[in-house]
Structure formats: C-alpha cells, structure tokens
Amino acid sequence: MTIEKRRQREIEEMKELILSAASSIISDEGLDGLSIRKIAKKIEYSPSIIYHYFNDKEEILNNVMQRGYKKIVSAVSSKELAGTSPEERLVKMTKNYIMAALKVPDEFIAAQLSKSEEALKHTSSLFKGASKVKPALYSLYQCLQDIYKNTHMDEDSIELTAQVIAVSTLGLIIKIMVEKDIGEEQRNRLIDFYSEDIVLRIVNGSRSSNK
Amino acid sequence: MTIEKRRQREIEEMKELILSAASSIISDEGLDGLSIRKIAKKIEYSPSIIYHYFNDKEEILNNVMQRGYKKIVSAVSSKELAGTSPEERLVKMTKNYIMAALKVPDEFIAAQLSKSEEALKHTSSLFKGASKVKPALYSLYQCLQDIYKNTHMDEDSIELTAQVIAVSTLGLIIKIMVEKDIGEEQRNRLIDFYSEDIVLRIVNGSRSSNK
DNA sequence: TTTATTATTTAACGCTGTTCAATTTTAGAA
DNA sequence: TTCTAAAATTGAACAGCGTTAAATAATAAA
Numbered sequence: 001m002t003i004e005k006r007r008q009r010e011i012e013e014m015k016e017l018i019l020s021a022a023s024s025i026i027s028d029e030g031l032d033g034l035s036i037r038k039i040a041k042k043i044e045y046s047p048s049i050i051y052h053y054f055n056d057k058e059e060i061l062n063n064v065m066q067r068g069y070k071k072i073v074s075a076v077s078s079k080e081l082a083g084t085s086p087e088e089r090l091v092k093m094t095k096n097y098i099m100a101a102l103k104v105p106d107e108f109i110a111a112q113l114s115k116s117e118e119a120l121k122h123t124s125s126l127f128k129g130a131s132k133v134k135p136a137l138y139s140l141y142q143c144l145q146d147i148y149k150n151t152h153m154d155e156d157s158i159e160l161t162a163q164v165i166a167v168s169t170l171g172l173i174i175k176i177m178v179e180k181d182i183g184e185e186q187r188n189r190l191i192d193f194y195s196e197d198i199v200l201r202i203v204n205g206s207r208s209s210n211k
Numbered sequence: 212m213t214i215e216k217r218r219q220r221e222i223e224e225m226k227e228l229i230l231s232a233a234s235s236i237i238s239d240e241g242l243d244g245l246s247i248r249k250i251a252k253k254i255e256y257s258p259s260i261i262y263h264y265f266n267d268k269e270e271i272l273n274n275v276m277q278r279g280y281k282k283i284v285s286a287v288s289s290k291e292l293a294g295t296s297p298e299e300r301l302v303k304m305t306k307n308y309i310m311a312a313l314k315v316p317d318e319f320i321a322a323q324l325s326k327s328e329e330a331l332k333h334t335s336s337l338f339k340g341a342s343k344v345k346p347a348l349y350s351l352y353q354c355l356q357d358i359y360k361n362t363h364m365d366e367d368s369i370e371l372t373a374q375v376i377a378v379s380t381l382g383l384i385i386k387i388m389v390e391k392d393i394g395e396e397q398r399n400r401l402i403d404f405y406s407e408d409i410v411l412r413i414v415n416g417s418r419s420s421n422k
Numbered sequence: 423t424t425t426a427t428t429a430t431t432t433a434a435c436g437c438t439g440t441t442c443a444a445t446t447t448t449a450g451a452a
Numbered sequence: 453t454t455c456t457a458a459a460a461t462t463g464a465a466c467a468g469c470g471t472t473a474a475a476t477a478a479t480a481a482a
Contacts, residue, residue: 007428007480036470046431048472057470113324115389126386126393126401160404164383168409171382172375175337178326182337190337193371198379198413205416218449218459247439257462259441268439429478438469447460452453 015053015063017043022064023107031106034061061110062118068107069122073136075100086146087200093139094169094195101173109177112170125166131159137166147203165202169194226264226274228254234275234318242317245272272321273329279318280333284347286311297357298411304350305380305406312384320388323381336377342370348377358414376413380405 021042025034036057040047054060075096081089101108112123125134131141141162148158172194176187232253236245247268251258265271286307292300312319323334336345342352352373359369383405387398 035468037468047470048432049430051471052429109324113320113385113389115391120390124390124393126390126397128397157404160401161409163401164405164409167382167386168379169382170386171378171380174324174385175378175381178324179331179335179337180326182335186337186339190371190374193368194375198372198375201416202409202412205412246437248437258439259463260461262440263460423482425480425482427478427480429476431474431476433472433474435472436470439467441464441466443462443464445460445462447458449458450456452455 011053018050018053018060019063019067022060023067026064026106031110058116059118062114062116065107065111065114065119066122068104069111071104072097072100072108076136076139086143087203090140090143090147090199090203091195093143094165094199095191097136097169098173098176098191098195102176105177109174112174126163129159131162137162140166144203161202165199168198168202222264229261229264229271230274230278233271234278237275237317242321269327270329273325273327276318276322276325276330277333279315280322282315283308283311283319287347287350297354298414301351301354301358301410301414302406304354305376305410306402308347308380309384309387309402309406313387316388320385323385337374340370342373348373351377355414372413376410379409379413 018039021039022034025038025042034057036050037047039060040050050060054063076093078096081092084092111119114120114123124130125137131137141159144158144162172190176182176190182190229250232250233245236249236253245268247261248258250261250271261271265274287304289307292303295303322330325331325334335341336348342348352370355369355373383401387393387401393401
C-alpha cells in the first residue's frame with residue numbers, strides 16, 4: 001500500500017519535473033523554443049521517457065498553460081478587494097488581471113489562443129451562461145450585479161457586458177505583450193486609462209445609451 | 212531594356228505564385244500546416260527555389276499576413292460611411308472591422324500576434340502618436356474627434372480612447388475566432404452588443420466619468 | 423532466486439527549415 | 453550560330469523536430 005503511494009508520488013514528481021523544465025524553457029526561449037528533446041536534455045533523461053508521463057507535447061503544453069492561467073485567475077478573485085465599492089473593486093480587479101497576465105506572458109497568450117478542447121475548458125468565456133460557471137468571469141459578473149443593483153438592467157445584458165469587458169481586457173493585454181517596445185510610461189498610461197476610465201465608462205455609460 | 216522588365220515581371224509572378232500557394236495552404240490547413248515543402252509541391256518546383264525569391268519562411272509569412280491585414284484595414288476606411296453621424300460611423304466601422312477580420316482569421320491573428328519587426332510596422336498601434344500614422348487607427352481617431360468636437364476633450368485622451376477601442380475590438384475578434392463553437396446566434400449577439408452598445412458607452416460615458 | 427512488471431533507453435521514421443554544390447536554362451557577345 | 457557568362461533550378465545533405473517500437477535495465481512480487 002505505502003509502496004504504491006510512493007510510486008504515485010514519484011510519478012507526480014516526474015511529471016512536475018517535466019512541466020517545470022518545460023516552463024523554464026518557455027520563459028527562456030519562448031513558446032516556439034520548446035521541444036521534447038530540450039526538455040529531455042534539461043531533466044537528463046532520454047526524450048522517449050516523456051511519453052510515459054504525457055501522451056504528447058500538446059498535453060505538456062496544456063498543463064503549463066493551465067498553471068499560468070490559474071495564477072492569473074486567482075488574481076481576480078483575490079480577497080483583498082472585499083469591503084470597497086463595487087466600482088472600485090471593478091477597477092482594481094481589472095488592473096490586477098492585467099498585471100498578473102503580463103507576468104506570465106507566453107503561457108497566458110498560449111492558453112488564450114489555444115483551440116484545443118482542453119484549453120478551451122478553462123478559457124472559453126463567450127458562450128451563454130459562461131459568467132456563472134467560469135470563476136474569473138463570475139467575479140466580474142458579481143461586481144456588475146452590485147453596480148446595477150438598483151437599476152432594471154436585465155441579467156442577459158449584465159452577462160454580455162461582463163463577457164465583453166473580459167475580452168476587451170484580453171485584447172489590451174495581448175497587444176501590450178506583442179508591442180514589447182512601447183516603453184513603461186506609455187504602457188502604464190494605457191493600463192491606467194483603461195482600468196480607471198474606460199471600464200467605468202462601459203458600466204456607467206449604460207444609462208445614457210439604451211438600444 | 213524590355214527583356215529586363217519581363218524578367219522582373221517574372222520574378223513578381225513567381226513571388227505571387229509562392230505567396231498564393233502559401234495563402235491557400237494556410238486557409239486549408241491553418242498556420243501550422245504551412246511548410247516550405249508543401250508550397251514547393253503545390254507550385255511544382257523544388258523546395259530550394261523558394262529561397263531564391265524569399266529569404267526564409269518568415270518573410271513569406273510576413274507577406275501573407277500583410278495581404279490579409281490590408282483587406283481588413285480597407286474595411287475600416289470604406290467610403291460608404293461618409294455623410295452619416297459620427298456615432299453611426301463609429302458603429303459601422305467597428306462592425307465592418309470585426310466582420311472583415313473574421314473572414315481571414317489565420318492571417319489576421321498571425322499578423323496581430325507576430326512580434327517580428329516587419330509585422331509590427333503595420334500592426335503596432337499603442338505608441339504615442341500612433342493614431343495619426345496608422346491608417347486604420349486614424350479613421351477611428353477622426354471619428355472620435357468629430358464626436359468630441361464641441362467638448363473640451365484633450366487630444367491625448369482622444370488618442371488613448373481610440374487605441375483602447377482598437378485593442379478591445381481586437382480582443383473580441385480573437386476570442387470569437389478561438390471559441391469557434393459558440394454558435395452563430397451568440398456570435399452575432401456579441402458583435403451587435405459590442406459595436407452598437409459598448410463602443411457607444413465608451414465614447415458617451417466620458418462625460419459622466421472624469422478622473 | 424525466479425518471474426512479472428515497470429521504467430528507461432536506443433534506434434528509427436518521416437517530417438521540418440535551410441544551405442551548398444551541381445546542373446540546367448537563359449542572355450549577350452563573338 | 454556558337455561560345456561564354458550569368459541566372460534559375462535542382463538534388464542531396466544537415467541538424468533538428470515529434471513520435472513510436474523494440475530492446476534493455478531496474479524494480480516489485482512470488
């Protein structure tokens with residue numbers, strides 16, 4: 001029994017070894033720099049062994065992506081935000097999300113752009129009802145519900161707003177990552193303007209524009 | 212003289228042949244499906260010859276990307292929009308942009324995500340002053356200037372707003388492309404809501420939220 | 423200690439981008 | 453038209469890729 005457990009622990013350790021090697025290669029050389037053979041060399045095993053712990057390269061990539069993605073999701077659900085006004089929470093949540101994403105750029109972009117079913121399980125956010133089952137989106141959705149508490153905004157519009165804010169933020173993050181040379185000042189200007197200004201325009205502007 | 216010109220025309224034709232083969236492979240098998248050897252087979256030449264017309268695969272990719280990207284840019288500058296109110300123009304421009312982008316998905320995503328200098332020459336939009344030198348962004352910027360004509364909104368804020376709207380829209384486009392299975396109905400709901408509602412909230416909400 | 427199981431490696435396949443030397447085709451001069 | 457120089461095109465090779473199958477080494481159970 002106990003020997004069985006040790007074996008399983010060893011398997012987990014080996015998986016962990018492979019994943020962290022992959023992770024470090026990605027952060028050194030980018031996503032395209034990752035190869036099975038490089039992982040093997042880094043962990044000092046033969047390439048083939050990797051296929052005893054993962055089915056293929058994509059499975060490894062999915063795992064690395066999920067790790068990076070989870071870090072970011074937790075930034076949005078951070079408890080430090082409780083107590084403040086919903087608008088303030090919204091602003092901070094947005095900024096936290098952007099900052100967290102910029103810290104793990106390659107994994108984040110990969111996760112968000114992957115069309116693999118495994119990745120979409122976590123990243124998909126546009127389907128009807130997504131705001132109730134996707135943790136990151138749910139935080140945003142709750143925030144909007146608080147903001148619209150005393151208005152007669154219907155649930156569908158709130159969900160759509162949450163979804164659109166989420167993808168908008170993603171667009172900003174991706175562009176900032178790609179245009180790596182815009183400079184820190186301009187980057188901060190954009191992030192501040194977006195989270196402190198644009199996002200509030202979106203939630204407040206809903207009173208002046210009814211379709 | 213005339214023979215020289217013919218030669219150069221032939222070179223252009225060969226480049227064209229290579230690029231359109233590449234383009235068709237991409238639209239058949241996606242970006243990852245593209246390989247030099249496949250292009251060679253398609254144009255019925257040996258793989259090596261391609262390197263007489265292009266330096267490497269990336270140069271080919273850059274060319275294909277630019278073509279797709281230009282189609283989309285022209286959708287925003289379309290003249291059919293003249294005469295209408297600036298708000299209406301903004302809504303239509305946004306929708307045109309999204310629709311055009313969804314028609315050439317792979318090239319578009321590739322262009323927007325490429326960190327190559329060549330691609331960034333066209334796609335970069337976040338640097339200070341971008342709205343005056345980037346055609347697609349300039350159309351948006353002009354539109355905002357019209358909308359804010361009689362307010363005392365400073366130029367910097369208008370530029371930032373244009374930039375943020377551009378990247379937001381990009382985020383929506385990318386997510387719709389990645390989440391290919393959300394269904395036509397939900398897709399249209401999102402696009403309509405975004406372009407007819409959210410974008411107007413952004414430009415109109417600026418009066419109610421001053422930082 | 424033998425046997426069965428599991429972990430790991432070696433070798434190979436077909437693919438990739440790219441380069442170099444050899445070959446064919448073309449252009450201009452004699 | 454024939455010879456020569458230049459250009460276009462090819463064939464072969466290199467190093468790297470993901471992946472698989474069979475062979476070997478290490479471990480567990482009997």
